[in-house]
Amino acid sequence: MAHVFRAALRCALGSGLLLAPALAHAEEAQAGAASCPAERAVYTLPSEEGDIHASFIPARHWPSAASDLYFKLTTPRRDYWFSFAVSNGYSGITLLPVGNPYDPAAEDGGPASLLPETESPEDQDAELELLAKLRFLPLDANLMVAENPPSAGQEAPPYLMTPELGEALWYxxxxxxxxxxxxxxxxxxxxFRITGCLAEAPAKAWP
Structure with missing residues (x-):
């Protein structure tokens, strides 16, 4: 899957239309992120249908080996929740769709995974195709991609990119x-650009 990640990164970061506004706000975002831990950061992606927001939600324990934070995406329609996975080698960070970790049903074993069951080769292909659209790129002020997602207490990345998540949301x-x-x-x-820093972190989610 490494070639899929590299292709998505080249496509997303190679466009001057995407980089120009990011560079224009680099100093501002860096200053905001320097004093904001990841679990208090608020990110915004402008959209014609209404701004889309992203945030990192702390968990009581580690929902994955990659981070003790969930990734929450809020569109004008609904909230989406993800945990993180980090692959060996060059493939990078992947979002794993889960249910709402604040739901009482998540108290014991955590939120349910929403990935399709892989009972056949066709199911495995569907899962791989979905995961290829769920790449997660935390970017520093110089637009360099971090190797790992942030954990609670760490400095919030000034920028986030999920190059193919829009395709997954549509299809x-x-x-x-x-x-x-x-x-x-x-x-x-x-x-996504960091646009705010909450005075307090959100309540910790399960598990």
Whole structure:
């Protein structure tokens, strides 16, 4: 899957239209991130249908070996929740869709995974295709990609990119939310920029 990640990174970061606004705000974002831990950071991606927000939500324990934070995406339609996975080698960080970790049902074993069951080669192909769209790129002020997602207490990255998540929200939304009536969601391809720092971190989620 490394070639998929490299191709997505070249596509997302190679466009001057995406980099120009990010560079224009680099100093501002760096100053904001320097005094903001990841679990208090608020990120915004402008959209014609309404701004899309992202944040890191602390867990009581580690929902994955990669981070003790969840990634929460909020569109005008609904919230989406993810834990993190980090692959060996060059493949990078991947978002893993899960249910709401604040739900009481998540208290014992954590939120349910929303990845499709892989009972056949076709199911495995569907899972790999979805995961290829869920790459997560935390960027520093120089637009360099971090190797790992942040954990609680660490400095918030000034920028975040999820280059193919918009495609997944449009074509595969049923695999990103437990809502059985969910319809395709719209998200432009661009960089989230840190736009605020909460006075207090959100309450810790399960598990």
């Amino acid at each position: 595969d939304v049923a695999m990103l939310t437990p809502d059985p009536e969910a319809e395709a969601d719209s998200m432009p391809r661009g960089a």
